[in-house]
Amino acid sequence: MKPFARHRRLRRNEAIRSMVREHHVQVTDLIYPLFVVEGNGVKEEIPSMPGVCHFSLDRLDEEIDEVVDLGIPSVLIFGVPNEKDACGSSAYDENGIVQRAIRRIKERHPGLYVIADTCLCQYTDHGHCGVVEDGEIDNDSSLELLVKTAVSQARAGADMIAPSNMMDGFVAAIRQGLDESGFTNIPIMSYAVKYASAFYGPFRDAAHSAPQFGDRRTYQMDPANAREALREAASDVEEGADLLMVKPGMAYLDILYRLKERFDLPVAVYNVSAEYAMVKAAAQNGWIDEQRIVMELMTAMKRAGADLILTYHAKDVARWLRGGMIG
Ligand code: PBG
Numbered sequence: 550m551k552p553f554a555r556h557r558r559l560r561r562n563e564a565i566r567s568m569v570r571e572h573h574v575q576v577t578d579l580i581y582p583l584f585v586v587e588g589n590g591v592k593e594e595i596p597s598m599p600g601v602c603h604f605s606l607d608r609l610d611e612e613i614d615e616v617v618d619l620g621i622p623s624v625l626i627f628g629v630p631n632e633k634d635a636c637g638s639s640a641y642d643e644n645g646i647v648q649r650a651i652r653r654i655k656e657r658h659p660g661l662y663v664i665a666d667t668c669l670c671q672y673t674d675h676g677h678c679g680v681v682e683d684g685e686i687d688n689d690s691s692l693e694l695l696v697k698t699a700v701s702q703a704r705a706g707a708d709m710i711a712p713s714n715m716m717d718g719f720v721a722a723i724r725q726g727l728d729e730s731g732f733t734n735i736p737i738m739s740y741a742v743k744y745a746s747a748f749y750g751p752f753r754d755a756a757h758s759a760p761q762f763g764d765r766r767t768y769q770m771d772p773a774n775a776r777e778a779l780r781e782a783a784s785d786v787e788e789g790a791d792l793l794m795v796k797p798g799m800a801y802l803d804i805l806y807r808l809k810e811r812f813d814l815p816v817a818v819y820n821v822s823a824e825y826a827m828v829k830a831a832a833q834n835g836w837i838d839e840q841r842i843v844m845e846l847m848t849a850m851k852r853a854g855a856d857l858i859l860t861y862h863a864k865d866v867a868r869w870l871r872g873g874m875i876g
Pocket residue numbers: 666668670678713714748749750751752753758820821822823
């Protein structure tokens with residue numbers, strides 16, 4: 550008989566499997582998204598995202614303490630304001646919900662790395678990520694407001710700015726705005742490749758940010774396109790992005806892989822709300838093994854090239870890793 554490869558030799562027991570394992574999920578890979586709301590005493594679960602809550606500032610403390618206890622290094626802050634208007638002015642209000650949340654978190658846990666999502670859709674009454682003029686989302690006038698938002702977030706103490714609005718030129722504009730205000734050391738994690746995806750459904754319920762007319766297809770990317778993702782990322786690199794993000798995750802790991810191959814910046818992936826909701830729903834029905842499914846997904850994102858994973862599963866993953874679960 551011709552000799553054949555015995556791949557199973559390196560799978561015989563956990564010792565050798567762990568010695569040859571190519572990718573690992575670590576707690577330091579994780580970024581946990583948080584939704585902050587106005588008011589007092591609010592800790593309300595988002596129905597389509599079991600385990601994820603809206604927090605008012607006073608209740609945010611306990612959540613942040615838990616995140617820090619679990620060793621998760623970073624949070625991403627989304628604000629859900631009470632007041633919305635045509636130009637999203639509560640996004641760049643020095644006393645806006647996000648600005649207050651950042652100040653509070655940094656005061657309590659200066660070492661926790663706070664990332665601000667920079668977008669207008671939660672703050673505009675029409676729910677679009679930019680300014681609407683003659684029924685269209687106007688690119689260049691939106692940039693001005695996004696810069697104001699980013700600068701006010703940095704002023705409140707954000708460690709990093711993560712612009713998710715998909716206007717052209719947003720990285721260049723925000724970089725210039727931050728630099729001119731003295732924030733040369735604040736990095737930009739660009740949502741460089743963000744698809745017009747149905748996977749954001751539960752988030753839009755959570756953030757009250759569904760567009761009131763039309764959709765986001767004139768600024769977010771067509772799910773059918775991969776080469777275009779490279780152009781999007783290349784322009785953000787050129788404009789000075791410090792990290793690149795791909796969003797959503799699961800259905801776009803090919804894009805993540807291509808970006809990692811092509812560019813030498815760190816790459817993050819956003820495991821978005823409907824990815825989370827699908828896993829949770831199946832788990833609650835007893836149809837899947839939640840721990841194993843989630844860890845397999847996290848591992849797949851690492852294998853595809855993710856340096857960082859933004860995920861609503863972060864607290865569970867941190868707990869399971871601490872308990873010795875292999876990822
Ligand atoms: C804001 C924004 C969205 C998400 C993150 N930032 C929604 C959208 O573009 O409609 C989605 C996150 C998720 O689904 O978990 N522009």
